[in-house]
Amino acid sequence: MGIAEQKIIPATEADRKEIFAFYRKQVGREYCPWTMYYPSEETITFDLKRNALFILRDDSGRLIATVSLEEDPAVDALPCWTHEFAPGGELARLAVEPELQNHGIARRMLQFGMDRLKERGFRSVHFLVNKLNKKAIRSYAVFDFQIVGECDLYNQPFLCYEAPLI
Secondary structure (H helix, E strand, O other): OOHHHOOOEEOOHHHHHHHHHHHHHHOOOOOOOOEOOEOOHHHHHHHHHOOOEEEEEOOOOOEEEEEEEEOOHHHHOOOOOOHHHOOEEEEEEEEEOHHHOOOOHHHHHHHHHHHHHHHOOOOEEEEEEEOOOHHHHHHHHOOOOEEEEEEEEOOEEEEEEEEEOO
């Protein structure tokens, strides 16, 4: 079975160490704004408690991608989000194994995340992308997301993306 046939599944407590190591592997990569402090063990705990962290494994069982349904009041409070599409849900912590990038995995994870948000009653999706993260910006172009604003949060410059789920 190829990666395209593998199922995206909810992460469990048993996946914690592997997810944390996967996050750490992203730190220092070009355009990646993550640090040794973010995402943290607490971030993983927060996501697991809300059943909001999803993973994709390859045929050998190796973790190759993650995405989270985020709850962040600072992001939700930004004035750029379209009120007619409220409530909006946020996607965050999308990561793909570096050697598997540019194979549609990020797009698949995004679509999965949007489907889960819609199932949970959200009418739109929004997320922040570091303005320098050219790979992510290229991935999001396929979905016709709208850039609805810019902000500086967590000491980083972000583009604010949004799309209706209705």
